[in-house]
Every structure is written in structure tokens, then in C-alpha cells.
Amino acid sequence: MDYDTLFTVMRRLALQAGDVIMEIYDRDDFDVDRKDDDSPVTAADRAADDLISAGLRVAFPDVPLVTEEQSASHGQDVSTFLIVDPLDGTKEFVKRRGDFTVNIAYVEDGTPVRGVVYAPAKKRMFLTLPDGRAVEEDGALDPDTVGDLAPISVSQPDNAALRVVASKSHRDQATDDYIGKYATADSKSAGSSLKFCLVATGEADFYPRLGRTMEWDTAAGHAVLIGAGGRVVRFDDHRDLGYGKADFANPFFIAYAPGVDLKTA
Template identity: 50%
Template sequence: MLAVFEHLALAAGREVMRVFRAGCAVDSKLDSSPVTEADRESEKIILAGLRAAFPEIPCVAEEEASAGIMAPGLGDAFFLIDPLDGTKEFVNRRTDFTVNIALVRDGVPEIGVVFAPCTGRFFSGRPGKAETIKIDDNYVIVDRQPISARAGMMPLTVVASRSHNTPETDAYIRALGAAEIVSVGSSLKFCLVAGAEADVYPRFGRTMEWDTAAGDAVLRAAGGMTRTLDGAPLAYGKRNQSDDEDFANPHFIASGKAAGSG
């Protein structure tokens, strides 16, 4: 399954870069968030590939969900797809937008890939194994290296959202004490923690499950964890929520290994 994810992320990333180079119109969805041809074409590629390879597993994809297209039941396992995470970065000609594909099983993000086609950064994770992947100019995988989250040591390195920072996030970072802050867009924040390039990613702004599942899967595969503010692991497949819409996340903190862990 992970090999299929990687293949589809590369194919979708190639299409995203075609649109990025050519330029495209920017439309607004009902929630006023931007959407482009790159979002739509990337999602078509990913959904076609997943549904051909795994027809029995439901798909939850951002643009289909925005259009009201949703499987009536998810069962024990389903795919979460964000075809272009960081559309604002894409529109503003920044480089850290990503293609995200994840498998959720029993509420846990189990397998995931995050591909940043503009920079070539590519991460994958499955239970017990997380990797950073190197590709060549033809989108062919040429190398893999294992990654592992680290136990945080002061001063902590914190990754924060470039486009969606909040006063609550700033207050949390200040409370950590001396900390180096790295601002980056999209789900790469999870991957920087997974790869021991950062220690903690606090998110006190709104996210949806397709924004976080793939990066969270990579982080958990690398030994880290994403927890809600009450300390529970962030769960997926949240529907019929009394206080929010389907698949909306609460605030969370993603971090590397606890001090003293292996």
C-alpha cells in the first residue's frame, strides 16, 4: 500500500508543478478558502489510483468533501487525502505546499506520505518505519533514509504555521521558554518533528483531518505523537461532532519522543 501512496503522490506532485509553472486562476470555496486547478487535478489522480487499487476502502478527500461528496460509512479503515495542502502557499508562490495521502485504521493514522513537489522533500511512514525519500528530476525515487524523532532538549525547536498562526500559539511558544522557531507551511511541520529537525508543533488554529493525517502518520512512525490538549492521541474519523463539522480537528500538540524514550 505504501508503494501505491508514493507512486500517486509523485504523479500528483508532477501535475501540481505543471500548474504551478503555468499559472492558474484561484477560486473560492464556500468557506472562502482558495482552490485551484492544481487541487482538483491532483485529487483526480490520487482518487483514481486509490479506487483502482483498493476499491473496498472508502476515500475522504478535501475537494470531494467540500462538494458534499462523502462515503455514507467509513468502516474500520479509510483514506484521507489532501491533494494540495498549503494552497495559500501555492497561490503566493511559496514552496512548501504538499501532497498528502494517509490510511486511517481504527481512528489512527497508520500509513502516510507527504510530498513537497516544489522542493523535492518527500516523507513516508508506516508502523515502526519512517523515511525521507530522495527523488531525481524525473520524479524517480533514488534513495531512502530512515528518520526518527528525537527527545526534546532545551532550547526546543518549535515549528509554527506560516499562514495560520494565532495568539494562543504565540503564548504557548513563549511558555516553553527559550525556543528556536521555524516557520513553515503545510504538513511539513509534522515531518520536521519526525525527522529530528524540530521538537514540537503546537496548533491552536483550525485544521481538518485531511490536513494532518499523512504528516501525523509519518510522525507516529518516527516515534512521535500528536495529542489533543487533554493529552489524548488525536483521533481520526470524527463525524457527527456536537460542536463542529465532520472531520474538524481540535487544537493539538505534535511532539517528538518523550525524554528518555528509545
């Protein structure tokens, strides 16, 4: 993989998709349909997916592509591939809460090594450089001109006063019970893959997810977190979370800054 080209293409497509999403988001009204699993889908999901998928296929025709909105791509048996969630946090989008993101990632031998997470309503973009380091881009966020790139890094956690971030739409009693095993000084909620980014920037120390997710939900945020010095491990045995699993479904997991004393279930 040419990582310089990958950086340019993923960044540009994420920003262009964000523009498409916001054009629909800013309308007075938009239709919300339901998928087979009863999760919501909108014209913004589909339009962003069309744009990103077309761009990636032109730029990287020989790399397998997995995307949430194309069920035909979900039957592939791959360990190195591009993976896309064109609008992560559709529930947040529908409720107009702003915590939704565009996620594009490159997985190599089962590990997400490069990624971009763009929150168009919040104008925050997190991405990995060609060398794998994670940064947050400041400035106008122009698809054709790269702005200021500020390195980001995970925190040095204080296990006596940890800061936790959890899902805004999917937090449940099991999650609260697990968080209760830690000495926490602060707890916040966020939608979509922004939770990974809050750990990557040091704004939170860990993010436990005790619920269903798919690899397209997590790969881009996971790549950014790795680039910032963090880890994502399986909830049950604390082994690294791998990608290219059957049906691209994730087990429960914990994203964290090294130094957090992880608790067992």
C-alpha cells in the first residue's frame, strides 16, 4: 500500500462525504428508513457511501472493500482490506445531536493501521499520517488543502481518578456495572467513533463497549487510537481486537490508554 496516496485519498473522501452529509442534515426534514436489523438508515448514509466507495475503488482497485451499506461486501474472507462506515452514529444524526462521523480505515493483516474519523457537525477531524502517527487537523478542513496537523497522544492515566467515556445511545446497566469496578473522576457520553478519538487525544482514559458493534464501526477509530499510543482489546481475555472476523462482527471490547489497570468482567 502506498500510504502517502492512502492518506490523501481517505482524507479527501471523508471531507467530501461530510459535505454531502451536512447538506442533508441541514434540511428541514429527511426520510428515515429501517434496515433488516431495524437500525436506521438515511439518504445521507447512502450518498456518503456512494461517494466514498467510488473514490476508493478508483484509487485502490485491487484492495478489497468492505462497507456497511453494501451487504454484498460482507461475505468476503479477507485480512487486508479497506473498510468504511459512511455515517457512523445514524441515531445521533436523526436526533440532530452532532455526534456522528465518517469512518474510513485500512486494515492490514487483521490490524487497522491507517484511518480517518471526521465529525462534520463538530468540525473535528482525526487521522493517521502516512507513517502511522495520529493527528487532529485544524483549520478550514478543505479537501484539497491540508491544514495544521497537531499530534495527539493518549493520557498517562491515574488509576485513582480515571476518566471514562461510554456510548450515548447504547449505555446499559452492564456497562455501568463494569465502570463501577474502577475509581473514576469523570464520566462522559459520546456518540459514534468519537469515543475512540477522545481516548486518543487524552480527553478520556478508557472506553468499554459491552454491546454489539461491527468492524466498520470501530476500525477507523481503532487506527487513530493505535497511532496515538492506545490499544483496543477484547473484553473477555484482553487480547488485541483483530479484524477480518466472520461477518465482520466484534466481540465486546475495551479501548484504553496503556497504564489503565484493566479489570476483569
